[in-house]
Amino acid sequence: MDQKTNEMTEQNAADINNTAFSADINTDENIAGVNHLNEQIAEESELEKLKEALEEEKKKYLYLMAEFDNFRRRTAKERVEQMQTAGKEVIVSLLEVLDDADRAEAELAKAGGVDEGVKLVFHKLRSSLQNRGLKLMETKGQDFDADKHEAITEIPAATDALKGKVIDEIEKGYLLNDKIIRFAKVVVGK
Structure with a gap:
């Protein structure tokens, strides 16, 4: 019986070692699994951070493009206005000359008729100013x-x-x- 007890004891010890070894393997596998999960979570976290950073950069880009578009429209409008009123000071100063031309034409008409050359000059002055707006x-x-x-x-x-x-x-x-x-x-x- 001693031998049977010895064999049973050895068998129990082997089973206990196998269970302990199996537990060690499972623990290592669990640790590896946890580490793998931690790595995945870290990667997902980093991916989320990168997505947020990308979204923020997209917003900045869209804002910058909108600002540039507004700037471009504003400067184009200002340029058109400047071109339309470029000679404003000159035209304003010529208004007095135009008034004098109208008065001279009226006086010449009262005096007996306006010369065709004078009419032509006055007409040219008026049409030149009208062409400028x-x-x-x-x-x-x-x-x-x-x-x-x-x-x-x-x-x-x-x-x-x-x-x-x-x-x-x-x-x-x-x-x-x-x-x-x-x-x-x-x-x-x-």
Whole structure:
């Protein structure tokens, strides 16, 4: 019986060793699995951080592109406005010459006729200014508008229909590319 007990004891010891070895292997496998999971979690975490950084950079890029587009539109609009009003000072200074030409033409007509050469020069002056965007403001018979007209005086209106309307024009008003460069000086009916 001693031998049987010995064999059983050896068998039990072997089983215990196998179980312990198996537990060691399982523990190592578990540790390796946990390490692998930790690595996956770390990779996923790093991937999430990279995705967030990419999204942030995309937002910055879109914001920068929108700002640049706004800048481009604004400068293009300013450039067009500058080109339209590039000669504004020169045209404004020529308005007095145009007024003098109108008065001279009216006086020549009263005196017995306007020479064709003089008419041609006055017409050329007007057409050159019109080609640059100058327009004459229509005022007579229009409702008085303080945004367009400068009232010099008020006179009693002949009819009720003329009340609040422009009766006479003292100095012509002009627009340059649809912007007022000189207000019309007018007489208003009251």
